[in-house]
Amino acid sequence: MYTTELSKTAKIQNLEDPKLLEAFEARVAADEFIEPKDWMPEAYRRTLTRQISQHAHSEIVGMLPEGNWITRAPSLRRKAILLAKVQDEAGHGLYLYCAAETLGTSREEMIEALHCGKAKYSTIFNYPTLTWADIGAIGWLVDGAAIMNQVPLQRTSYGPYARAMVRVCKEESFHQRQGYEIMITMANGTPEQKRMAQDALNRWWWPSLMMFGPPDADSPNTAQSMRWRIKRETNDELRQKFVDITVPQADFLGLKVPDQALEWNESKGGYDFGEIDWEEFYSVVRGEGPVAKERMEARRKAWEDGAWVRDAAAAHEEKRRARKAA
Ligand code: FAQ
Numbered sequence: 368m369y370t371t372e373l374s375k376t377a378k379i380q381n382l383e384d385p386k387l388l389e390a391f392e393a394r395v396a397a398d399e400f401i402e403p404k405d406w407m408p409e410a411y412r413r414t415l416t417r418q419i420s421q422h423a424h425s426e427i428v429g430m431l432p433e434g435n436w437i438t439r440a441p442s443l444r445r446k447a448i449l450l451a452k453v454q455d456e457a458g459h460g461l462y463l464y465c466a467a468e469t470l471g472t473s474r475e476e477m478i479e480a481l482h483c484g485k486a487k488y489s490t491i492f493n494y495p496t497l498t499w500a501d502i503g504a505i506g507w508l509v510d511g512a513a514i515m516n517q518v519p520l521q522r523t524s525y526g527p528y529a530r531a532m533v534r535v536c537k538e539e540s541f542h543q544r545q546g547y548e549i550m551i552t553m554a555n556g557t558p559e560q561k562r563m564a565q566d567a568l569n570r571w572w573w574p575s576l577m578m579f580g581p582p583d584a585d586s587p588n589t590a591q592s593m594r595w596r597i598k599r600e601t602n603d604e605l606r607q608k609f610v611d612i613t614v615p616q617a618d619f620l621g622l623k624v625p626d627q628a629l630e631w632n633e634s635k636g637g638y639d640f641g642e643i644d645w646e647e648f649y650s651v652v653r654g655e656g657p658v659a660k661e662r663m664e665a666r667r668k669a670w671e672d673g674a675w676v677r678d679a680a681a682a683h684e685e686k687r688r689a690r691k692a693a
Pocket of ligand 1: 417418421422423425426429430456487488489490491505509510513516577578579580581585586587588589592598602652
């Protein structure tokens with residue numbers, strides 16, 4: 368339902384009214400926000416629905432790896448912070464579903480697409496959280512990568528998505544700091560705690576770099592999304608920025624980034640880094656990630672378990688309407 372179908376997209380574009388298309392392109396080029404009731408090309412609507420719904424699904428599925436640690440957090444303070452963070456992710460998912468709904472697809476349709484495996488969510492959430500240090504690494508690296516990607520999305524051309532991103536980014540930056548603070552504590556703790564912190568960095572580093580998507584040369588959506596200012600920076604540009612910011616943070620922790628090829632490149636003013644295992648990335652995208660099956664089972668179960676709440680809300684609304692009409 369949401370995957371790119373470039374041949375169809377090209378056909379749709381040829382059917383658009385050239386005058387409307389030209390006016391739309393001019394508005395985007397002038398950095399105006401496009402709003403739900405404005406005319407927009409069908410391919411723009413589709414790619415936004417795809418990206419925003421994938422983003423929403425990621426926030427919701429992303430609650431699972433951390434939710435798994437709420438009862439095992441090492442202190443009441445850590446528990447309260449983690450609980451608040453996981454709740455924030457639920458909120459992000461809800462803003463994003465609302466933003467996607469303004470494009471004409473219902474929340475039920477989006478959720479059905481996730482549950483039947485048609486819609487994607489971020490590869491990163493298909494890896495398991497094995498130790499408490501993973502919660503630090505997720506905040507530091509995964510939220511760090513998410514912010515890197517989402518700050519430019521505050522200026523994305525679709526108004527409801529851009530506005531949702533403003534609040535999301537504020538909360539993500541708190542999330543990143545809480546993760547880094549866990550890493551600081553562990554890296555300066557006992558030798559065993561430092562070893563756990565290094566092990567978490569080793570396991571989360573490469574999957575975090577994959578979050579930015581395929582290299583630009585292999586990204587089917589980037590060129591058009593950059594033209595329509597849905598994306599403001601490319602996958603490779605954001606990945607490079609993330610590496611450049613994060614490597615000194617690892618140095619500060621006294622931890623080693625697990626990449627033999629990592630080296631400062633004076634001429635480009637950034638780090639050179641090793642080849643990402645794209646085979647692994649595509650296999651996780653295909654649904655073959657280490658805990659992909661468990662993630663989808665948990666989401667389907669949550670949806671089924673929550674059916675009574677949705678039914679009760681719908682019955683209440685019906686009663687309210689009937690009372691009003693009487
Ligand atoms: N995972 O042509 P591109 C978070 C797919 S939120 C899975 O480059 P695009 C918060 C892509 O859909 C994390 N699939 O695509 C949090 C496309 O599929 P299609 C989520 C991926 O859209 C923290 C195909 O590959 N953030 O972490 C991935 O231009 C902690 C070709 O790729 C967002 O969603 C991937 N990593 O660029 C929560 C941000 N990468 O349709 C809890 C918004 C690519 O061709 C705890 N999204 N694919 O079949 C974006 O910025 C973009 O959609 C990209 C991909 C950059 C992810």
